Amino acid sequence: MEEHSKPNFSDLPLELVGKIVKETDLPGRLVLRKVSKYLRALVDKQTPRYKHIEIVVNSKCIQLDLEGILINYTNMKYDNCTVGIPGRKPKKVNRDNMDVMFDDLMTFMSNRSFYVEHLKITTTDDASYKKFIILHPKLLRSKIEVNSLWIKVNMDQELRKVSDFIDRSKVQKSECHWLEEESRWNLRECMELVVREGNNFVGEESYVISRKDDLPWMKKYGKKKKEYEESLQPSDVVKREVHVPKELYI
Template sequence: MRALTEIDKINIDRQKMENIIQNNKNAIHYCVLYEFLQKKPIGQSYKTFCNTVGKGVVDFKDFKNLFDRFARGKFAIVGQTHAPEIEIQGSGSVRSLPTLPEEILVKIVEKSGLKERLTLRKVSRCFRSIVDESKLICEKIDIRFTDLSTEICIESLPMINYQQKNGGCVIDFGGNRMIMNGERHIECALRDLNTILKNPKFELRVLKTTFLLGIPFLFNGYIPTEWTPIYRFMELEDFFQRFKRRLHVKSFDIQFEIHWNDDTEPILSILPYLKPGILEKIRIKMDVDFSDQMKEVVKLEQWKQAIELDMRKTHFELSLENLTHFKRFSVFIPKITEEQVISIKETLFKSTNFESCTLNYYEDELDLDYIQSKVGPHIEDNNTGALLFKDQETKTVFEIQLGDESIDIVRKC
């Protein structure tokens, strides 16, 4: 009798595993769940299941019924409230399916999108642990704060709305409603957001935050501290501080509209807790004067290491030297001078990093003829009216377009 080869041993082990699965309804449940998470057509999923587990183990009707249950968010085994740990006998030991083998479960999680991972967290404690520790790349999180509500949009998932009503918070997600008595909407929203952000391997492309805050409501003739905007930003800062690490975010977008006179610092409640060097783009849109806050913002490493800035509709009243490290930037300068334009042109032309910028200002704020006479030797493009400059040493060509409300400077080649 010939000795068993490694291939023979693998085939025998595979047959044993197939037999175990075929005779264990819980194991079958998880195999079908795995196929569901692959997002393939049900016919294709059923074919893969039969080729892997065995033909005739589950007929198509039962397979479809499980698919339909999963689509409705019901993941527990029929007749049970929660998905159990599945015990399988093998090689004289007892192990649970979610840990047999763990590398397979890790691959399931890694191939699953955000929605599927949030679903898998509900399946078992083992899956929850794997999901919370696996690398996750998310395209966008959009958070909108108002006086009486918070809204969170994560990628293409349905919006989650947290509404303050009748002394509690009403949470609405994809038509499902939950009431949290005695809780505030921002508390509930940040608690749910923590489920994703606490993952140490979480990476986010875009974090967008919008604040639309009015005058806080009076309760029995006074305004509770927890309803003022400044308290809101203190809560946010405390939330981001809790992670004990800076978040991996590539683009940060903040829009701010407030009708309440207090020392709010919306940017400083979030920006310092994003990872410098990873953060590439900053977009700020404000309808209030926040010059004092910006004096602190420009000192941050997050600002100094970013490569793109969009403040085209927001006043920037600090020294333009705080902008010249960006590759691309667009700002609104309400008190711009001809000397500033000439000076920044000289600085940007010497930069090896600079690509383009737009300086926006009030109409007819500048004497464009004066600027044109002082910017140095150039030729004028007959078609566009742009001024073209060529560095004789580097042969680099720059273009300046002078306009009534903006000046564009671009490195051409």
């Protein structure tokens, strides 16, 4: 009897393979790109236009949300990490979680035609923040196009350094959250929301003053977000209008 070999993905007609790659979601493309040089080239030819990407930067676990699919890069001992993708067995990688996350981001962000409708970035601890702002200028050499940008940083972390790889001339809406020291005993939780209107950005800036011991207490006892928001009195919130010429904002 004649022995038949098992069907192979690479044996499919080129046109059919191209259609499969085109319909594959973002995490699927990350996997396909690592299969062969041919599939890598095919994935890289696709126009990388996406609706939503969120990055939460943390030393223990970096979360990458690619259009609703959450990928976890969890740090382990000796600069190893595990990569967890829904529906797949966690994969151990002998590299730091930040390096692995950037490798995945680079598979599509390095494409000059990359575009994302909404990009959200949160940096938490100072160690991962410093590593993030050191790595992205080395890897993302060209600015990426983002329509709507949302950023959150802690005290002493700079919004501009977190978002240096973004082409701000193309941003239509920007929402930024940050902490700063109001006094020895108080912190200001600040928020600025600006929307492009012709050649200017218009919007509002607001902040609420909270005691410095509120944040550690909330972290230690797991105070619920709803309870925390209810504890803020309207009189504590100060708002002012923002009207920034495009050239100054960018």
